[in-house]
Amino acid sequence: MNSTRDYSWFTPLGGLAGLALGLLLAITSFNVLPVWEQQIYQGIPASTDPAVELLGFDYRNQFLYVRSQSQKIYICPVTWFGDTKAGSCHKTQLGTTKELGDSSPCKFSIFPTPYPPGNIIASLEAHPCSDDANIQINWIVLSDNSIWRLTQSTGGVSEAIANFFMLVYATVGIILGLVIGFTISRIARHRSAHETP
Numbered sequence: 001m002n003s004t005r006d007y008s009w010f011t012p013l014g015g016l017a018g019l020a021l022g023l024l025l026a027i028t029s030f031n032v033l034p035v036w037e038q039q040i041y042q043g044i045p046a047s048t049d050p051a052v053e054l055l056g057f058d059y060r061n062q063f064l065y066v067r068s069q070s071q072k073i074y075i076c077p078v079t080w081f082g083d084t085k086a087g088s089c090h091k092t093q094l095g096t097t098k099e100l101g102d103s104s105p106c107k108f109s110i111f112p113t114p115y116p117p118g119n120i121i122a123s124l125e126a127h128p129c130s131d132d133a134n135i136q137i138n139w140i141v142l143s144d145n146s147i148w149r150l151t152q153s154t155g156g157v158s159e160a161i162a163n164f165f166m167l168v169y170a171t172v173g174i175i176l177g178l179v180i181g182f183t184i185s186r187i188a189r190h191r192s193a194h195e196t197p
Contacts, residue, residue: 013181022173041117041140041148047074047089050145054124057137064139066147078149111136111152118142
């Protein structure tokens with residue numbers, strides 16, 4: 001008498017395995033090839049008066065306010081992305097820091113920062129407000145009093161694309177898993193049906 005076993009459970013099991021594989025592939029791909037452009041720390045021109053403290057960042061005018069070793073306050077013209085503006089920091093008559101930049105609440109993401117190019121003695125993290133992007137700028141002062149900037153961002157369009165491809169990866173994984181599971185189930189049942197006692 002032929003013995004048949006129930007191999008139908010291969011199909012849902014294959015679907016679950018495919019879903020897990022699709023999500024794993026999606027997460028891995030976005031970690032290896034992140035949506036945002038990976039940045040590195042970039043040095044900015046500074047004054048001859050060594051920097052010791054970062055006081056604030058003016059988002060609109062793109063000025064970094066720095067306190068020097070002689071307790072003077074300098075304005076450093078900088079940019080969010082790309083090369084820094086020409087010219088080094090210059091002294092300002094600003095006596096107090098007041099409120100610098102846009103104080104409106106911003107929706108932002110926390111980006112991991114790479115290993116700094118030296119020992120940090122001062123740091124400042126800024127999140128400029130933007131309707132279509134999450135922006136994070138990290139300013140640091142190293143023990144040699146040099147100033148460095150790191151900018152990372154991800155735009156709203158990029159996030160939508162990332163979510164879309166995450167869904168595509170998961171869907172394709174489920175479909176492939178179901179097909180493979182169903183195929184294995186059919187083959188197993190076929191072989192079982194032709195077994196001889």
